[in-house]
Each structure stands twice: as structure tokens, then as C-alpha cells.
Amino acid sequence: MSRIGVFVCHCGENISRTVDVEQVAQAAGALSGVAHACDYKYMCSDPGQNLLKKAVADHNLEGIVVAACSPRMHEKTFRKAAASAGVNPFLVEMANIREHCSWVHEDKAEATAKASDIVTMLVERVKKDKALAPITVPVTKRALVIGGGIAGIQAALDIADCGHQVVLVEREPSIGGHMAQLSETFPTLDCSQCIMTPKMVDVANHPNITLHTYSEIEQVDGYIGNFRITVRKKARSVDMGKCTGCGVCMAKCPQKKIPNNFDRNLGTRPAIYVPFPQAVPNTPVIDRENCTWFKTGKCGVCQKVCGPGAVDYTQEDELIVEPVGAIVVATGFELYSIAEKPKGSPIKGYGEFGHGNLPDVIDGMTFERLASASGPTGGKIQRPSDGKEPKQIVFVQCVGSRAREKGISYCSKICCMYTAKHTMLYKHKVHDGQAYVFFMDARTPGKGYDEFWRRAVEEEEAVYIRGMVSRLYQKNDKIVVMGSDISVGVQVEIEADLVVLATAVQARSGADSLAQKLGISYDGYNFYSEAHAKLRPVECATAGVYLAGACQGPKDIPDSVSQASAAAAKVMTLFARDELEREPIVAKVVDRYCVGCLACKKVCPYGAVEEKEIRDRQGTLLKVVAFVNPGVCGGCGTCQATCPSKSVELDGYTDEQIMAMIEAL
Amino acid sequence: MKNKLSYSYYPGCSLHASAREYDESTRGLFKALRIGLVEVPDWLCCGATPAHNVDELLSLSLCAKNLELASGVEGDLAVACAACFSRLKTTQHTLAANDDKRQQVAYALDGPLAIGKSVKHLLEILAKDLGLEQLSAAVQKPLSGLKVACYYGCLLTRPPDVPQLDCTEAPTIMERVIAAAGAETVTWSHRLECCGANFTLSRPGVVLKLSGDILASAKRAGADCLMVACPLCHGNLDIRQQEIEAASGERYAMPVFYMTQLLALAAGVAPGKLGFDSMITNPVPLLKEKHLL
Amino acid sequence: MKHDFEPKIVAFVCTWCTYAGADLAGTSRLQYPPNVRVLKFPCTGRIDPVFILRAFQKGADGVLVSGCHPGDCHYMAGNYHARRRFAAFRKLLEFVGVDLERLQFSWVSAAEGGKWVEMVTGLTERVRTMGPLAEFKELEQAECWSGKLDTPELNEAYQEI
């Protein structure tokens, strides 16, 4: 390439104050291959851009160097201008003589010399630039939503309402997630089930939604627009097509004493069960670990009593492959447990709170089940040890959260509000009871949130004590709470009937292995990482994967729902076009030289490298080479630096382009 | 049979004076268990709380010196006193992590440091090195029917990084050891609370309050007696018990045993050699009642 | 201030963190020596050790390689791979006799304009006191057999023929 134009910008005085721009332009003009060099006051202005376009036409330019500000600032501007003048945008380079030169140096001669050097390097680079065309990828307009909690349900409904197919995968036998377990919700105190169950039914009835419950993601292949998801549908032992949901099997099951996980083990359930009466789908599942038939081969009562003959002990796990174009991850959270942790665990338990061995020390979710009208006590507040109604109840906030020595440094965000809610629910049910809350700060930003907390304090008369609890211990039938009120500066001791710990919100166990399947990144606590904390909060760095809800970090219901709708909007944006265009900075393999050692495949962070067989016309296998899927490649170039023979090249950053700059030093 | 266990032994100042029964019963027990115990010659005071309270360097230097002296005797270093144990372990922990302090201590000791000796509390030796099975095999007179409140105090388990003896907040090592000798243990709330420690000299009022709470808790749990592994805790709970009773108006009469006294008794060591006569709260009636004497 | 020797410093940086950090130094109007020439890469993972070698051969007196802090890589893991690659490469350079004081690796984030200045200034000043990288420069000039045809060993060999 021999017809290059160099445009040196004054940037008002920002550059010309310390760099002699005329001299730089003059020197550039003398470089071999430069057909035109000039300087101009504001290259990025309309006249500046027109100057560039005119020069392209006048001098028949094939490559352009704009010596001005950082490429991060105006590379796009000039590439667009050049494109409109008929020059491929990837033949335009920015020589950064502002941020990297005029602004950081004072001596004019030195700065001018440096600016000239920078221009020279970029001129040499442009000579080796190749015209690149944007990459297009077809889009499968079908979305996968992982997780059937409120976030997943919202995302699925939004996408489905837009007319696209959605596959919703839920690990448990029913959708609903944590929200289905809650009694009432802050800050409005409306019944969680009442607002949740209609949405669950909507999901079940939506023509665009395929629901896989009791299912997990087995494998994820492909890339944005073209994922192939393998879903493991676990054996339910009940034929969903035949079951009418009459419930006779559950009523007749002789094995009834299994702790009910949904009720935080406060109540019991049979071996064939639905997690809760409003479950969607309302098809029972056999808990094979506890079922007498599966343990001993005897019983079979449910099969005998089932009218439609839906119970099927021989059912096996089933693998289903679903092609989708986008993925919304909404796997939610789980609660920290104060139990003793295995030795060497980075997360520590709470020995001073009895390691979870005191029956009347419970967590917030357990309290939700106690307070829930559909819960094991029918909404009566009764403590687990003896069923007595607690007259003195103590809530402790920040258990696990904000305790880096316990292994968690973050704030769990929702506990301040739900604890305030708990004090109210308690007061509404136990009129003569007293609630105490040990807290450090009340973190209540959010619409109507602080008012809600103040209501708990001022109207519902919860006693808030600023200070943490050192220890809990059993004394006769009471739990002694050793705390302190740091505002007063004295120790506080309360003999409580029931203690409720606001334990931290943690990522789901197994979140890391799902992330590895999806190829998305996660933080030190296994929460999934967004592409940009502020500007791309619902996208993953991996294209085509979006986040919703508490799998990304602690979140309350309004935030989860908002983010779910945002993620849905992102999916719909993607689905709005038939093909997807992206920057062509991707790696390409030269088949002729590749010997298929696959070092590139080993280092690729995106899993973009596949194996490709090279065959002759007779179909004989000649060799296996690497192939970079341009749809998946992120463009980091690690493959190229790793390849011993440089048989893989990153477009836009080829060895030739870089070497040309080094040679120009 | 495993190789014969043998240890170097650092009794600490109290075991040669106010806690002589701890020393005597320890020697008796180890002899009965056929575990070797060789006292480090001319060991020095570890500095205890007063030294680290005001002069960490002195505390570290004294302990480092003792570790150096101990390195001349074979076997891991057995320590009876919880405070000495804590100081020796803290010294190793601090000096391993802090180059400045290590250099200062090396200067104070005028030479390279030899502090690598493995330091073990008697409990660790009994529960881990010997093992509970061996321990119970050696029991001749099971302590059946004796309800023991095991008192850990502060320094056996705290702070979490240092002693590494057992779980910091929910230890069970004392209970496991004494249960191996056939005793019954009670669940009680104050086994990790502070007894008032060395305020016994300067501010006895503190001790009366804190040790009083401990005795009350043990009584509430229905214990016959307390079992300790620290001379200072013993002093506060036993020697000051009558004062505590006088101050609180409660009657405890609760014998406070060193764990080695009870274990040695179970292992068949002659009661006369266990220093029961040294105890202020007379244990004889209780032991007789339980048919252990 | 003028110096007798102005070293040539080459910086290989990733575009997401260090290049942006250097931009920040500019927008904050921080000052540093003008000796550095910056080459932009998508990621430190793209930086081939050959480039470092080539830069030295082409007259660089010091080389700076800088990218995103661990965990911050735009491409998730490029900098982790780079870290290993450079850990090995610097050992090799050291073994063939390159003074590692001339080769600096750093993590400079997009927010660390000050750290960028510190890195560039530090390396420039250090290399300035070390003087030019004579070894590679001499090497560039040297011809293989020229002037060495009369070594005793060769003469002896000729004699034997």
C-alpha cells in the first residue's frame, strides 16, 4: 500500500501548544508511501472530517493516519468518515499525540520528536493493515432461561410475550424459587404467594414457553445466536402427560416423615410429593432416596392408587438438546449457614452462635415459613424446640455478611429490610411480644424503604440496638443473647425465646461449575460477573449470555424483576435482527501451516477453537487443524502469541502490523 | 503397640508452687500411661500475661529462650499450664510471621533462634498422640457417675490461629478426654468465659465476679465438680471459692480438679499421690460418694 | 533537564487497561519523560516474547509490558496466560545474559494514570543510569565470521588439512 494520508490535528491548542504540528505533518509527508500530509485545527469537527474525505478523493488515498487524540476517543468517528469516502474503516489508524504526548510533556522539541515517531509507527502499521469486513452470524430466535425463580419467570414471560420461544429450565420439581417460600414482601407487605402464583400459572400456560422442571444444564455448546444446550431432565418417576395432579398418591404414601425442605425442614412430606400446593407443574415427583420402593423394592402403593397409571418407577434421566440464540442466567442465591464448616473452608461458621445446634436459633427464611399462612404452623409463630409462642424475639443482622474474617466481605443488601419486615409480621401475630434487633447500620435505600424501617421502629415498636452480638447460648429454655449497645456504651443481655439470624446471601453452590459450562466469569464469591459494572450490568463478557437476579449478587425482588426485564430487553434486541454483526477483530487459522497441536485451543478463554479435519478429494484424512469460530472468538490474540508457528493470526493485530511498528522504532 | 511416646516437659512456675498437685498428678498419670516425661533443666518463666501486657519483646524473648532450652531435650514439648502453652505458641506464631520481631528477639538472645520445637498441651498429647482408645484402655477405675463440667477458659483455644488445639468456639477435647475415663460431662454455658485471670493479685473483685458466674453456670448445669487445665483458673475457682460464696451468698462447695488428677485417679494412681489434700474445696466427700476413693 | 543519554523505551500495553490508564495520565495532565513509545495490543495475552526480543534488537534500551490486573482481563484470562509466558521468558533472557532491570512488567488499570507515570518514569530513569543496551546494539553490527578467520583453533585446523 503506498497511498497514505496523514492528518495532524491541533485539537485547538491542546496538541499544538506543545507539539509543532506543522513540523510533524511535514516530516510525515516525507515518509515513503505517504501521498498526502496536512495539519488542521479540529480534525473531528465537520470541516475536519470533510477535509479528510476530500483528501481521499483528491489523492486517491488507500490508508489513513489521523494524528490526534486517543483512539478510544475518536477512532470510530474517523473510521466512519473514511468509510463514507470509500476507504475500508480498518485502514484508518489513530496516532495518539494528545493523551500520550502533548498532554504529558512540556518540552516542545521533545514532544514534537515523539509525535513524529508515533506518526511514523502508525504509518508503517497502516501499510500492513488489511481491509476487514464485519462478521455476520445468524441468530436462532429462541431463548434459554436458567432458573425458575422470580427473575427467571419475569425474563421468560417478557421474552415470550414478545413472540419468541423460550425454554425455561428449573432444578427443583416446581418453579417459584425463593419467592414462593416468602410470607409477605417489603415494603408493601403484600402476600408473596398471591403475587407470585399467577405468574407461575402464566408460565405454565404460555404457548411460547417450554418448561423443563426437575432439570439441569448438562452441557453448553456454541456461541451467541447459535447455542446448543443439553438439558438433563431428571427422572420424575411420574409421567407428566398422564398425571392429573389429583394428589391421591401423596395422601396414600406410607412414608410421610421426610423433612420438608421447602418448609426449611420444619414440617414433613411424603416420598412422592409436590414441594407446595401451588406448585407448577402440579405433578408430583418421587424422592428416590427416601422412597421405600426404591430402597427395598417393596411398597408400590402410589403406583397402585394412581388412577391414570402415571407412576413409572422405570423412568430414567433424559437428555434433551435445545437450540437457542441467547441465554438468561437467573439461578438465584442460597443462604449462608452458621454451621461448622469443613477444615480449610474459606467461609467460616459461627461457633459463638452454637454452630446451628441450638434449635431456637433460626435463619430468616425459616422465619418466613413460620410466618407464612401456608407454612407448617399455618402462620402461627411457634418456636421449633417446643412449639411455644416466643414472647421475646431477637433478630441479629449481618450474620456472615460484612464479616471478612468469616470469609464474606460484602453487604447482603436485603437483610435490613426483611428484618424490619419480620419485626412487623411478628408484632402483627404476637401482640404482647417484643422484638429486638441487633444491627450495625440500617441500609434502606430504595423507594419507600426507609419509611418502612422507621415504621417498624416507631409504630411497631421494635427495639433496635446498635451493636453486634458476641455469643448466644442456651440457658434453661431461653437463648441468652450477649450483645452490646454501642450508642450507650454498655453490654446488653437478653433472654430470648427465639433468635432469628439474618444470614448472608451467598451464590448457589455449584454456581462455579455452571459458569464453567457457560464460559462466563464469576467473582471470588462465585457470583457471576457482568461485562461492566455500570454500563453493561446485565450482560456477561461472553456474548449472548445475560444475567438476572441474585446470581449476580445480593438483590431484592424489585431489583431482580427489573434486571430480568432488562435482560429480556437485551435478548429481544439481539432477536430483532436475523443476523448479527460484530467487529472483525478475530483470529484466523492458516490451514496450510497449522499442524494441529491445539495449543491455541488450550489457551482460548472463549472456547472458540475447534478441530477441523482436512481431507483430500478422495476423502482421506490429511490432517487435523485448529479452526477459530469467528462467532465465539473474543479477539484477545492469546492463541497467536501461543502458536509456535504463528499459523493463527488475529485480524487487526497481525504479526506483520506489530512488527512494522517495532521496525519503525 | 506404637513407639513409646516421650516428651520434654515444661511445667511452668505455678506447677512448682500453687499448682503442685497439677505437676504431681501429671507425672503420676504419664508414668501410669508409660509416657516419658523429661523436665527441661533450668527452664525460665514464660513471662505470662504481665510480660506480654507491657513488653511484647520481653515476652517473646523469654519464650524463645525456653524453646531453645527445650530443644536440648528429646521429644515434643509437653506443656501443662494453659497460659504457658499460649505464650509459647504465640511466640512461634508471631516470630514466624514477623521478620522485624524475629531479628529483635535474635538480638536479645544473642544468637540464632532455635524455636522450632513442636509445642503440645497435655490434652493434645492425650487425645491425639496417645489417642482416646489407648487412654480408655488404661482406665482401671472408671469415673462412672461423676458429672464433670469441663472448663477451658481463654487460652486453650483462643485466638483461632494460635493454639489450634480444637474448634475455637465449640471445643470438645476436654469432654472427649474425660469421657474416655468414664466420667459424665455436662453441657454448660460458661466453659469458655474468662475467670478473671491474673487480676487475682491486683483486683480480686474482678475474679469474684467472673469466677462466680462460672461456678453458678456449672452448678445450674448440675455438675458435681469442675475440671480445669490451667493453674490460674484453678486458683481463681478453687482458692477464691469461699470468698465468692461469701460475696454472692451462694453455696457451691464445688471441687475443682486438674484434669490430670481425675485421669490419674482413673488410671489407678494412688490417690495419695494426687495432691487432693492441696485443694481448698475438699474433694474427698464427693469422691467417696461416687465410690472413687 | 538534559541528559547525556536518553534511553529508548518501548511499552507493550493492552488496550483495555494500561492504554486507557495512559490516556488517563494524559487527561489528568500528569507529566513523564517522553522516551516511551507505546504499542497497543488487544490484550497482554497477544504479546509474543518475540516482540520484546525484536524491540531490544531494534534499539530499545528498556521494555515495559503492562496490562490488566489479575481478574480484570477484558478477555477473562489473557493476562493469566501472559503472566506465565513472561515469567518463563524473563528467566530465559536472564540466562542468556540480559539484565532484567531493563525489562519491566506491570499491571496498570484504566484508573491508574498515576501508576502508569510511575512505571514509565521509573523505568526511564533506571535505564538512563544503566546506559545504552550495548549488547544488542553491538550484536546488530556484528558480522559472523569477519575478522575471526585467524583464530588459533582455525589455524590449527588448517594446518591439519
Add this chain to the structure above:
Amino acid sequence: MKQTKMTLSQTTMNLDFVKRVEHLSGSSVRRCFQCGKCSAGCPMRSFMEHPPNRIVRLLQLGQFERVLAGRSIWYCASCETCTTRCPNKVDLAAIMDALRKLSWDADGPSKESYVQLANRLFIENIRSYGRQYEMRLAAVFNMKSGQFLKDFMLGPKLLTKGKLKMFHRKNRNLPEIEKIFSRIEELRSKDRD
């Protein structure tokens, strides 16, 4: 002092002192976010005028006179409960040690003379005898603190129980002890220069 107003400025906040405390204790003071868990579990809280969390708070504000003036630091029993339970790994027990050392070295302004006296006698005992002789310790303490009759009922009882030794054997490592003490003094005087 407790009641007077705190005027905060860079000159009234002695942050050098805080740095020395952090250096000696090896623990950050800034990490504390005042949850108060240390004070909740402190067995000695009721004997102190400042609860432990307030000691750290005062340090954060560079108010060392307020910290050292009271007897709080001398009433810490080194039970390590605070350090053990701190959610932020503030080693309060070590900070207390550091504060006592700084106060002790400066011949501190504390009002708590009994505890200091006991400490001093204890350490002197080590220097003179290499080990602790409780009999002597108690006797001299009572004499010097002017409480001649303190625990006077206990003494004979303990003697008859064989718990107090009247005589002690000379420790052969005494010269070593003396050397350690003098070398530490040397280090300390160097530190002051």
C-alpha cells in the same frame, strides 16, 4: 477528659501514635467498622470506662490521651474473646498489648496503679529469680500497695496446703536472663534515640 469536646483537626489527631500501635500490634485499626461485637463479649467491660469498641474508635480519631488516661487498657484480661470473634480481623487483644506497652514505656498517665504494680513486680521477679515465686509476689504486692491485710486469711491456708513455697532454688540460667533483659533495654534505648 471524657466530657470535654473533641476538636478534630490534623494537628489534634495524633496519627503517628496510631501507626505505632498498628506496627506494634500487627493489626489494622482502620478495619474496624464499629459493630461492637468486641464490647458485647468482653468479660471485663463492666470494669472499664471505655468499652473496647470505643478504644478502637478513639484510636481511629487519633485521641491517644483519652485512650491512655483511663484504666480501661489495664483492665483487659487478655482473654482474646474480642480478637476471636471480630468479623474484620482486628486483633484487639494485640492492640491492647501495644497500648499498654506504649503507656508503660512512657511511664503512662494511667490511674490504674495496682495492675501496673503487679506487672512490675512480676517482671522484676523474673529478672531476679528466673521464675515466679508467688509467695514473694503476693507479699511484696501487699506491702507496696499498702494493703497489708489483703488476703491475709488465704496465706496460712495456702501454706498449710503446700501451695506457697518459702524457699527457692537458684536457676542456672540467671545470667542468660540478665543478658536478655539488658539487651532488650539496649534495644529500647536505641528505639528512643
Add this chain to the structure above:
Amino acid sequence: MNNKAQQLDVTPLVEATYYQAVTAAIRSEAIRLLGEGKVAAVVGYRAGRRNNSALPAIVTSIDQVDQLIFSPACVNNLALYLTKAKNEVKGKGKLALVAKGCDLRAVAGLLGENQLKRDDVHLIGIACAGVYGAEADRGLPLCEATIARKCRECTVHEPQRTDAVTGILPKLKELPHLESEELARLEAMTPKERWDYWQAHFARCIRCLACRQVCPFCYCEQCLCDKNRPQAVESSPRPAGNSAWHIVRAMHLAGRCSACAECERGCPMDIPLNLLNRKMAKELKELYAYEAGLEPQEKGPLTSYKEDDDQSFIK
């Protein structure tokens, strides 16, 4: 060198009968394999024309089998026949390969780099006491005076993960580790001294590329150093290009080299190339606890990472 050799111990490290036994075992295995049609060819060694030398041999029928031998002169790394020299055996079908420990390490590396499949090769492992060094007096048996430098610190005398094993070695005499000593000597030098040391060697390089030719891992179809767009490494034998060539080669072999030292043996200019490889192997072992070629590994030290890798050198 020869003078020095005479001072060294000339007691045989293993008895001559050992080699006869191994040779016999190779032959009988070859007969079995060819006879049963398990393999199409056996790649091994045959006697050379000069006294006590050996050459690679490709045996495709039973009547050729008595060509096969094993002796201390069997220096070549036959793993080469699985990659670069594969044209010579191409199309013959499944191969059996006579392999010493260092050859096996190369095979393991090649397996990890997708260059062959385990099922495509039948490995006849040789328990090898060592082979002759480059300047060994072939009149002598394998002894301290004649053993190759690399064999003195060999850790793979006994073959692992092979299909057949021949020979049981006696306990071998521990010999001084000359290569490690040399490495330590170099490491103790100043950078300038090391530079001069290596430049003295590199200056002699004639770029014959024998080192590349004999290396089982230099199997690229087009070597980076032969590329001219861009030319990363100068191809004429000038000192600058020579240095770059050897540095780039050492870097490309880091974490892969099987320490067969064929490059050093093949070098007509006596450049101690294996020192470079050994140094990189040593560093990678220290940094990442990785040793190449002990068993096939999915990822090498430079194609994998850990989040907590050492980064003390990075500011």
C-alpha cells in the same frame, strides 16, 4: 576432552550381556508383532558401518528382524519418526517404536500435543542405562568416561506406560551431574559474563538447523524463523539472528522439551544447546511444579494458568 576422559572411571555401568538380552527381547517382540500383524513396521536401531555405531532402522518383515540391535550407540531419538520423519514410514500402518526413557518423554509430549494417538503406536520400552556421549571412545563400554552428559542425570532409566518392556537394569552408579554443575556455574555469573558466554557460542552457529531437524518437537510445517512476512528472526547466520534463533527455539520448547539433547548432539559447532532447555525445564518446575513428558498431559505449563501463580516480578 579425551585427556579428561582417561582420568574417568572406565568400569562398565552394565554388563555387555545386558545388551545382548535386550537385543534378543526386541527381536522376539518384533517377530511377534510382525508375525501377528499387529504392526506394519518396527522402528528401531541397526548396527552402523563404523565400529560400534548404530542407525535407525525400519523393519517391515520378519526376515529383517535380526538387523535390530540395542547398544549404548543407539543414541537417536526415534520419536522423530512419529512426526517429522513420518514420511519415511507413512502409509505403512501401525508402528512399533523402540524407545528409551527420553524418547518416551517425547512420545508423551507428542500425545499431549495431538501429534499422534496412543493407539497408533506400539511402544517397546527399553530400560536404558545411558548412551554414548558425542565424543566417546567407542572402543570402551558404556562407563563414566563415555556416557553422554544428559544421561548422567537421567530420571527415566526405566520406561513407563509402554506396551512392552525389555531389560531389567541393575542399580546404576550415581555419577556427578555435570550439566547441572555447568548450569549452576552459569547461573552464578553476572549477566554480562553470561552474555559473553552465550555470544561466544552463538557467534559460531552456522544456522545449519540440525538442532531443529533432530528435534521431535520442531514439527511445525513452517517454522516461525523461516517466515519472512514478517521476518521475526533473521535467517542469515549473523550473530543477531543466531541469538534470536536460539532464544526463540528455547522459548518454544519451554515446557515441552523431553531433554533428549539431540539438538546438542546434532550441533556441528558444539553449542551446548541442552543447557538452555534444561534451564527452562528447571524454571518451569520451580514456578509451576511441572515436568514435561513424564506422562501425557492435557495442558503444558505455558498453555494453562492458575489464578494464584507467582507474580512477584510484576509491579
